[in-house]
Amino acid sequence: MIEEALVSRVLGEALRTGGDFAEVFVEDKRSSSGRLDDGKIEELGSGRDRGAGIRVVVGETTGFAHTADLSEAGLLAAAEAAAAAARGGGGGVRTVELTRVDTSSQPVGERPExxxxxxKVELLQRADEVARGQGGAIRQVSASYGDSRRRILVANSDGxxxxDDQTRTLxxxxVVASGDAGMQTGRRSVGHTMGFELFDRYQVEDLAREAAEQxxxxxxxxxxxxxxxxxxxxxxxxGVLFHExxxxxxEADHIQKNVSVFAGRVGQQVASPLVTxxxxxxxxxxxxxFAIDDEGTPAQRNVLIEDGILTDYMWDQLRARKEGRALSGNGRRQSxxxxxMVRMTNTVLTNGSxxxxxxxxxxxNGVYVSHLGGGQVNTATGDFVFGMTEAYLIEDGKxxxxxxxGNLIGNGPKVLEMIDAVGNDFQMGPPGTCGKDGQGVPVGDGVPTLRVTSLTVGGTAA
Structure with missing residues (x-):
């Protein structure tokens, strides 16, 4: 997206007045979306956002500047601004020789753009028609389509x-149905890091039918x-329960701030032996x-809890450097x-037997939960509340x-300890956007069928 020689000069400018570490992050993102509501196309648009963020670290201080001007003058000005914010003296010029890391982006069969x-409009209309055809009780149908292509370049003073080139389609x-029980909703979504071939794998008619049936x-x-x-x-x-x-x-930032119940517990039993x-x-x-995270680290498979034992945390560049730890590919940013900052990618609980x-x-006797909705979590205590968007009664083992x-109410660490059965039918859940400190990034999660011996169900039955 910009010449390698220019990136090197920008890094040199960022370090000119003294710095321990400098980074250039360049992004070019194109997206399109469409939304149908009540049988009408309410939105159909596209957009593009491109620019660069420059980070300079001096000791414990981080300076950051971003610009949409990718000319040499614009990038050098941003580098100077970031350095000024982090300046600790020292002077001199540092030349950075860059070594390209080979990465392999997810292949794309058909570019959505x-x-x-x-x-794309036809997909929305087909979903609307099928959902409404499931019965007269269907009162409202909404459908949305989205795709994005995000190309990034990351360079830093370590050379x-x-x-990466990331394409996602969603x-x-x-659906809203009305009856004697009032208004009830159903929802289905599918999203993958791939192109328009998503719709060779999934049929929008099936999604619409399942949402209406729910x-x-x-x-x-x-x-x-x-x-x-x-x-x-x-x-x-x-899966969202374990994500949240x-x-x-x-995540290592919560660990270093000592605002996590898992701080200082590596090597300890924190979950049932059935849990990895x-x-x-x-x-x-x-x-x-993705191929690389937003700090240029290759994506990795990181075992966090193995057979109930806490084995490691997730790390970004700054916290790993401070602790002398290996990078885990969890440094992510919204743009x-x-x-x-430290963020999850695809977080899963693996198969049992x-x-x-x-x-x-x-x-x-108990409750079977097919789908969980949104919730709230206190990361310092692990206490949570999640909505059950689709659930059934279990009676006599059926x-x-x-x-x-209704709601599920509990404590994350205690839930981990009270899992007494794990299935062999692992599946990934629907696509999600994880919010943290005002930033949202795409994440996945998944679990097999599992049982928790006791959770508080917040229902309305007497």
């Missing part, structure tokens, strides 16, 4: 020069029970997958306008009646 807008269907099923749902109960979480649908309730507590949790940015085509049928049959939406 080469697909006609009319074709690193790396690049489709979401939301909403219609909830019309005949009974109120969720309340109190402490065994909870079985279905494959794929419960445990994953954030394993991995953060993996290399899983082919998943939503949180060139933001500083990188039980079948999902065995787990349910071995649960006399999944029976659907339940209206």
């Amino acid at each position: 080469e697909v006609a807008k009319a074709t 690193l020069l790396a690049a 489709f979401v269907v939301g 909403a219609l099923t909830k019309l005949r749902a009974r109120p969720a029970p309340s109190g402490a109960l065994p909870v079985v979480i279905g494959s794929g649908g419960g 309730a445990c994953g954030h507590g394993l 949790i991995v953060d993996d940015g290399t899983i082919a085509n998943e939503w949180g997958t 060139y306008k933001h500083l990188p 039980s079948t999902p049928e065995e787990i349910v049959a071995d649960t006399p 999944i029976t009646e659907p339940l209206r939406e």
Whole structure:
């Protein structure tokens, strides 16, 4: 996106007045989106954002500047501004020789930017038609499409020069049904790090039908029970619980600030021996997958908890340098306008040996959760509240009646200890956007079917 010689000069300018570390991050992102609501195309647009962020570190101080001007003058001015913010003296000129790191981006079969807008609109219309065709109780259908192509270049004063080309495609269907139980909703989404060939793998008609069926099923749902109960979480649908309730507590910035319940516990038993949790940015085509993170580190598979033992945390450049640790590929940023921080990629709980049928049959009474919605987590304590967007009663070892939406309330570290069954049916869940300190990045999560011996269900049944 910019010449290698210019990158080297910018790094030299960033270090001219003294600095321990300097970095140039260049981004060129194109995107398009469309939204249908109530049978009408409400939005159809595209955009482009390109620029560079420059970071200079002096001791414990970080200076950062960003610019949309990718000319030599613009980049040098940003480098000078970042250096001024971090200046610690020293003077002199430092020449940085860059060594390109070979990376392999996710292959793209059909570039979304080469697909006609009319074709994308047709996807929205087909989803609307199929969802409405599931019954007269369907009152509202919304569908949205999005794609992006993000090209990045990262260079730093250690001599690193790396690049990545990331294409992501997303489709979401939301349905509202109305009946005696009031208004009920259904939602399905699919998104992968790939091009328009996503729709060779997934049919929007299937997503629309499943979203409508979810909403219609909830019309005949009974109120969720309340109190402490065994909870079985279905494959794929419960990964967000572990992302939020445990994953954030394993990010090194929270560890160094001592605001995580997992601080200082490497080598200790923190979960059931059935639990192995991995953060993996290399899983082919998943939503949180990339070739390099936003600091130029190759994506990696990082085992965080193995057989219940805490083995490591997730690291970014600055915190790994400070602790003398190896980089884990978890330095991520929303755009060139933001500083990188420690973030998850695809966070998963790996397979066990039980079948999902065995787990349910071995649960006399409880709640089966197919899909979890949004929630809130206190990373310092691990306490969480999550919404159940699709759940069923378990009676006599069988999944029976659907339940209206309620909450799951618990504590992340305790949940890890109370997992007493893990299935062999691992699936990734729907694509997500993780928010942290005002930045959002694409992430994935996944789980097999599993059982927690006791969680508080916040239902409305007496």
